[in-house]
Amino acid sequence: MNADQSGEEPPTTEERIMEATFRALLKHGYNDLSIANIADEFEMSKSSLYYHYDSKDDLLVAFLGFASDRFEEAVLSTPEDDPMANLEHIVEKLLPIQLNEEQEAIGTVMSELRSEAVTNEAFREQFTEMDDLLVDTVRDIVERGVEDGSFREVDPTRVAEHVVATVNGARASRTTTNRDQAPAAVRVSLASYLDSTLRGRQ
């Protein structure tokens, strides 16, 4: 169920399974993902997977947890001091102008997994947690800005929900359409939204 992350170095079998699942998912897509696909990705037999997980569903729920951790690690490092710089930093992480391979892979996989949340309650709860975490993070930054006087007296929750919805929509457009120019346009518009909403310029 959970992947050890003791110190470093020798990956546990569970970690190797998660990595194999990641690759299989990228290669075949969620709908064509099978236990055999996963086993192929790290030279292990199908039945060994059943030693570590009770069922395919069990394995996939574990994988979603693993993928969420990756996503959160990649996104939620906020080293800046200035609230606005902090917001810009998060938006840049969520909606990079040029994404690297790792970012693209995580985005693709998350996008495929998200639709499973429509019908699978365990998945739904995990995505609820992820979006809650994002909103809370943005909200805290906005709150800090309001308190220290660098932002106007806005409703921090409302702004945070807006930012997260916009970013999620733009991320979905990246993975599910050929509208290549859209994410950049949204980035620009989001920056101007934050500037005008939080600092009253335009």
Add this chain to the structure above:
Amino acid sequence: MNADQSGEEPPTTEERIMEATFRALLKHGYNDLSIANIADEFEMSKSSLYYHYDSKDDLLVAFLGFASDRFEEAVLSTPEDDPMANLEHIVEKLLPIQLNEEQEAIGTVMSELRSEAVTNEAFREQFTEMDDLLVDTVRDIVERGVEDGSFREVDPTRVAEHVVATVNGARASRTTTNRDQAPAAVRVSLASYLDSTLRGRQ
């Protein structure tokens, strides 16, 4: 491939198949959707479906076209004269405060189908078209407002991309999370964004 909508009344077999697919999809979800599920939904044998469509994939592509038409019909009626009222009308259609059964069903199905666009090029093109249509519709309204002087001199494409990304993100949150309060918060924030961006108030 295409569903006749000649005048009205007696549905063609293709239309009945599309309706059955709709119900089967709601009942079982995309991943557990089978030809047998669909046949069960309108009391017809599996093999008859193969008389009308060459393969399951063929049927699903046809269904996506059918579902897109439904979605567009439901969303893109813009009877208002005033540009701002027009925008509010579209946002209300896309992000209703209280959704009825039909709206919820379309939203659910579209959300499940969208993830298939990650790996299926035919699906991807259809979602590209849909988002293009949405963005174009919003952009045209903003352009009209700028031209007739009721809106400020904004970049209409940028505003349209922002609105569509935000709405799509909020719609996804409705179908894939338990964050029940999010869509309403986004609605409020979007209204205030449009007001301040297009009319310079806040």
Add this chain to the structure above:
DNA sequence: GTCTATAAGCGGATAGAC
């Protein structure tokens, strides 16, 4: 156009040896 019957294969999952 719709049916019954069935092919052919893949899927998840288990048994039992090592």
Add this chain to the structure above:
DNA sequence: GTCTATCCGCTTATAGAC
């Protein structure tokens, strides 16, 4: 812990009667 072998149900798809 990992393997080979196997079960069995369900899936897509086709053949051929009506």
